[in-house]
Amino acid sequence: MNRELRKTIIAGNWKMNMLSSEVQAYKDELVKLVPGFKTWCDAVVCVPFVILPAALQAFDSTDVGVGAQNLSQFESGAYTGEVSVAQLTDIGTEYVIIGHSERREYYGETDESVNEKLKATLTSSMCPIVCVGETLQQRETGVTGDLVAMQVKIALNGISAEQMKNVVIAYEPVWAIGTGMTATPEDAQVVCSAIRNVLADLYDKKTADAVSILYGGSMNDKNAQELLAQPDIDGGLIGGASLKPAAFATIINAANQ
Numbered sequence: 244m245n246r247e248l249r250k251t252i253i254a255g256n257w258k259m260n261m262l263s264s265e266v267q268a269y270k271d272e273l274v275k276l277v278p279g280f281k282t283w284c285d286a287v288v289c290v291p292f293v294i295l296p297a298a299l300q301a302f303d304s305t306d307v308g309v310g311a312q313n314l315s316q317f318e319s320g321a322y323t324g325e326v327s328v329a330q331l332t333d334i335g336t337e338y339v340i341i342g343h344s345e346r347r348e349y350y351g352e353t354d355e356s357v358n359e360k361l362k363a364t365l366t367s368s369m370c371p372i373v374c375v376g377e378t379l380q381q382r383e384t385g386v387t388g389d390l391v392a393m394q395v396k397i398a399l400n401g402i403s404a405e406q407m408k409n410v411v412i413a414y415e416p417v418w419a420i421g422t423g424m425t426a427t428p429e430d431a432q433v434v435c436s437a438i439r440n441v442l443a444d445l446y447d448k449k450t451a452d453a454v455s456i457l458y459g460g461s462m463n464d465k466n467a468q469e470l471l472a473q474p475d476i477d478g479g480l481i482g483g484a485s486l487k488p489a490a491f492a493t494i495i496n497a498a499n500q
């Protein structure tokens with residue numbers, strides 16, 4: 244992390260877990276355990292669409308932000324089952340995850356659709372968290388750097404340096420997600436730093452230095468501190484461990500270093 248240059252962000256990704264009726268108890272436990280966190284990081288929970296109203300209400304009186312896990316690239320119209328930027332912002336959604344590897348793997352999202360979703364999000368006040376990352380096979384083939392650079396370049400195609408002030412990138416190696424196989428802090432740092440170099444090439448060093456780059460993939464209460472100590476890892480996108488308020492709180496507190 245480098246708090247002088249950029250924001251530290253700890254984001255939970257609840258995926259397809261939790262019920263609206265469970266949100267209040269989660270919030271009560273979490274906020275008790277993270278007093279004053281706003282002085283060292285932004286904390287967010289990204290929840291299923293139907294849980295957004297309950298989460299927005301429960302976290303309204305707190306400093307914890309609320310985000311969605313996906314959105315449509317289209318403005319409105321005949322897109323059954325989709326949710327638009329306007330519908331998310333209308334209820335007060337502050338963040339949105341774009342291009343999570345599970346969306347890419349199971350729902351056919353591509354670098355191009357990620358780019359379209361990012362452009363749609365940037366017409367609003369929501370903060371996009373754009374996910375990139377390699378599969379195990381790609382890592383073993385030695386193409387991680389090239390692959391992640393390509394994902395970043397396509398996702399950011401047509402996005403200005405000014406717009407980058409509102410974009411967050413999450414490096415999530417696919418093989419580390421939900422597997423308990425965390426990248427070593429050194430390996431995660433190498434890729435996060437490479438992403439920053441890509442940003443410096445696309446824009447300039449000042450713009451690149453100001454972008455928060457999160458690590459995701461089996462980050463938990465035990466390994467968060469080491470990962471967050473890396474200079475180019477500015478936070479986490481946390482799945483499994485964000486479902487337990489105590490573990491998520493430990494990660495938020497680990498960012499206070």
Ligand code: PGA
Binds near residue numbers: 415421
């Ligand atoms: P995990 O998920 O922490 O359960 O590995 C991370 C993510 O998918 O964002």
